[in-house]
Amino acid sequence: xxxxxxxxxxxxxxxxxxxxxxxxxxxxxxxxxxxxxxxxxxxxxxxxxxxxxxxxxxxxxxxxxxxxxxxxxxxxxxxxxxxxxxxxxxxxxxxxxxxxxxxxxxxxxxxxxxxxxxxxxxxxxxxxxxxxxxxxxxxxxxxxxxxxxxxxxx
Numbered sequence: 228x229x230x231x232x233x234x235x236x237x238x239x240x241x242x243x244x245x246x247x248x249x250x251x252x253x254x255x256x257x258x259x260x261x262x263x264x265x266x267x268x269x270x271x272x273x274x275x276x277x278x279x280x281x282x283x284x285x286x287x288x289x290x291x292x293x294x295x296x297x298x299x300x301x302x303x304x305x306x307x308x309x310x311x312x313x314x315x316x317x318x319x320x321x322x323x324x325x326x327x328x329x330x331x332x333x334x335x336x337x338x339x340x341x342x343x344x345x346x347x348x349x350x351x352x353x354x355x356x357x358x359x360x361x362x363x364x365x366x367x368x369x370x371x372x373x374x375x376x377x378x379x380x381x
Contacts, residue, residue, distance in 0.1 A: 240286055
């Protein structure tokens with residue numbers, strides 16, 4: 228269901244269930260007293276508790292319908308968003324705890340100066356790393372092939 232439709236249904240269910248022919252009470256009567264609704268053909272007795280119970284039942288029906296019609300992908304999406312929000316709040320809390328590391332004071336600048344320099348990007352070093360990785364992958368694949376050949380010959 229779209230959010231607009233859900234909002235519309237919620238607004239409809241939150242409005243009091245009052246008939247047009249019913250006398251509207253200002254709250255002068257006690258809660259236990261029953262009101263009589265008179266129509267031209269019949270007389271119906273409805274208490275405030277019944278109206279509240281019908282309202283609760285309609286909200287529960289709406290909740291059950293939304294749960295039955297939502298897909299599993301929508302639930303997973305909701306869970307993903309909820310976990311990302313939790314993670315962001317956790318990161319914010321950690322930043323607040325580690326506030327002294329981010330400040331702009333003399334002590335923090337001296338701690339930054341004591342840290343070792345970060346490595347910069349180097350094309351030659353990166354090329355060597357890629358070659359070493361491909362060689363190790365190739366060696367691993369060759370070992371697997373040897374093991375397979377030994378199993379096949381046995």
